[in-house]
Amino acid sequence: MEVTKIIKLKLKKNDYQKIIASLMIFALISLYVISHNGAEIPFDSQVFKILNDIRDNNFIVNVMKVISFLGSLEFLLPFIGILVAYYIYRKNYIIALKLGLSTGLTGILNQLTKLVFNRMRPFKYMLIEQTGFSFPSGHTMTNFCFYLIVASILSEKYPNYKWVFYTIAVILGFIMGLSRIILGVHWATDVLAALILGYVCYAMIKKIEFA
Template sequence: MIPKLKITFVLILCIFSLICFSLVATQIQGQRIAHFDHNVISLIQGMESPGLTLFMKVFTFIGSTPIVVVIALTAILFLYFVLHHRFELIFFISIVAGTGIVNLLLKLYFARQRPDLHRLIQETGYSFPSGHSMEAFALYASLAFLLWRHLSTRISRSITIIICSIMIVLIGISRIYLGVHYPSDVLGGYLASGVYFTLGVWLFQWYKEYRAYKFAK
């Protein structure tokens, strides 16, 4: 008998992220979100300095599509040639590439214009949700998830989680600091990517359990 789909913690996180994203998405034209965006932008851009601007430009560059592609290809080669895990490779490609497609569709649907308050760099296209934030979450959360499975010590796992979390947060903050995204764009990007990522992890875990069940018969 095929194992039934179980409600897991990961699936609960997926549903919770979807609810939170829906709440943010339905309020992006409202006064509460506008007030939130204004306060956060004032706080972050209030720290502007030449050194910090350079720092933020570096992290925005790290979160750009060309660099994401380079990091993703490096991870793909490592998964295929070093770890020889083809199913993990499929999971990684599906999450990173799929997130880009989801972001494009969401931007076309919401068609939110970018902020035009104090831009330090120029960007085109729609604003909600942030593509940099979505791809950063997808890339580094996937790397943390896959590396976690192959790291044996608590310290190495903790370091991996911390580094990946810092990358996700700083790439998102850099978009607000540089004036090309509202904070709600970044928050929406994290939540949208969280929905897609946790759903992928849940399906990945279910399939692994299903295969283990079949081979155990």
């Protein structure tokens, strides 16, 4: 397959419906966040209250720090870069493209969304230092999209285990998001919004084909 072939996004009616439904949920979360005018949201406060004992456990916090690092761009970019280089070497350009976009597309969309909302991080809950705006969670959004793309790639090769791959992807995405809340660098609504947008990015990237 040649790299010079045209790239097309082949979405079906069902795909559009899922994407639109997801964006509507994201819109509702966004409106909920905006309606509080920067004040702490009761739902977010309640989540931190529920996780209070876990956040006091040093072992769990240290595990969450490791998980968070594995989801950071410092780790993820080189890792995905190696995968992309491997698939380019194997001349499987479509997989290389999808893996690259799983980080690139989500990263750009995440930063643009953060600039739109300008939401402050939960500074009083922070267990580690983190800068930048809060909504939505970049770690969660990028990694969830990446996990789902990997699940789709593996499912094409091993269709009988499709449910296993996607179940693992969802669990890993949830754990990544949870780690960001436990470490106090994101509100729960940041993570929920990130999961939604991560899925939307995945739903589009998955349907990319060479014409």
